Amino acid sequence: MRRLMAPALLAVALLAPMSNAQPPEWTGAQTVSVELSNFKFTPATLTLQHGVVYRLRLSNTSSGGHDFVAKEFFAGASIAPEDRAKIRNGGIDVDGKETVEVRLVAGQPGTYKSHCSHFMHSSFGMTGTIVVR
Numbered sequence: 517m518r519r520l521m522a523p524a525l526l527a528v529a530l531l532a533p534m535s536n537a538q539p540p541e542w543t544g545a546q547t548v549s550v551e552l553s554n555f556k557f558t559p560a561t562l563t564l565q566h567g568v569v570y571r572l573r574l575s576n577t578s579s580g581g582h583d584f585v586a587k588e589f590f591a592g593a594s595i596a597p598e599d600r601a602k603i604r605n606g607g608i609d610v611d612g613k614e615t616v617e618v619r620l621v622a623g624q625p626g627t628y629k630s631h632c633s634h635f636m637h638s639s640f641g642m643t644g645t646i647v648v649r
């Protein structure tokens with residue numbers, strides 16, 4: 517019997533990483549909030565953990581529209597199917613006084629840039645960084 521233990525443990529060790537391939541538990545998402553205002557993201561830096569499920573909540577507190585563009589970050593993340601349509605050209609539009617939520621799993625560790633693509637907004641300071649650890 518003892519001889520069977522090693523192959524059994526090996527099988528468990530090999531199977532364990534496969535659990536990552538299962539659909540994420542979107543209901544258990546941790547909320548991370550970013551406020552969009554004239555002309556900044558607050559906080560400017562988001563730090564996320566690779567593989568963790570988040571609800572990215574973007575709240576625009578100003579009356580004019582903004583967006584949150586992070587092409588590389590969104591391209592590398594797994595986005596909840598119901599939220600995919602909210603991301604266009606690597607960004608999320610957030611109208612004045614609106615809040616938009618997108619559930620996602622952060623992708624590969626790295627440092628990603630974010631900005632508002634509205635005319636001149638990034639040069640006024642609407643830029644940010646997403647750090648995935």
Ligand SMILES: [Cu+2]
Pocket residue numbers: 581582583632633634637642
């Ligand atoms: Cu803006």
